[in-house]
Ligand code: HEM
């Protein structure tokens with residue numbers, strides 16, 4: 685066993701195939717490949733966190749969630765590398781991308797779904813690809829990270845409404861007063877509910893990192909393509925700006941007003 689064998693470097697380092705003659709395309713490809721590798725680890729850790737919460741092993745979930753947030757921070761900082769690519773450079777690469785786009789990232793979609801941001805329309809780009817479709821559909825159908833956190837609140841004796849606990853898991857969880865009341869209680873007496881308090885703060889950390897990623901995506905996109913339409917068919921920057929309004933764990937933000 686050698687370093688290169690263990691890491692399967694021959695395959696990883698032979699996996700860049702620029703379509704243009706532009707030297708900057710290598711940056712574009714590697715930026716996305718590195719992101720997909722980090723996303724692979726994020727999905728693994730999110731799955732671990734979900735299982736740990738389900739099994740009431742909260743300290744184990746904190747380790748996994750902290751790792752997910754630190755990975756997301758890597759992805760946030762990675763935008764600075766891509767931002768060294770100018771609009772002139774990208775305009776040479778872009779025609780080669782045809783209508784491929786980030787919508788086709790099955791790992792990104794699985795992460796969004798695992799974090800509870802469910803939208804069935806976004807399964808469609810994966811319809812033609814059975815193996816990837818299976819990953820996305822499983823993430824769509826299964827309880828999200830936040831579902832498991834809320835079920836944990838219920839197991840700890842907080843009165844979570846039946847509409848929440850018996851909900852259709854394929855829909856986004858609507859903001860709910862019983863969840864808000866439970867988290868508010870946790871934050872009013874952290875010493876009494878310390879592990880739930882810590883869980884909540886891990887979730888807030890993760891959501892903050894995710895928001896920063898969305899913000900840097902849209903800002904980098906505006907810097908590189910301005911207000912052109914996206915290759916995936918959306919209006920581009922104005923579409924991505926709307927995504928900045930997504931709130932993953934609404935009651936955890938709302939409770940701060942209640943304290
Ligand atoms: C020059 C660089 C980039 C440009 C111009 C760009 C542009 C866009 C646009 C316009 C969209 C909306 C879909 C569309 O109509 O095409 C989009 C979506 C997306 N992009 Fe990028 N992007 C860039 C780099 C990246 C990178 C480095 C990643 C990291 C993996 C990424 C991941 C995604 C994802 C996951 C979506 C779907 C977002 C969602 O559903 O909320 N993009 N991108």
Ligand SMILES: N[C@@H](CC(=O)c1ccccc1NC=O)C(=O)O
Pocket residue numbers: 716778781784785786787909913914915916
């Ligand atoms: N949506 C981008 C294209 C794009 O960024 C892209 C194309 C192919 C593979 C990855 C991509 N990155 C994420 O959206 C654009 O409109 O220029």
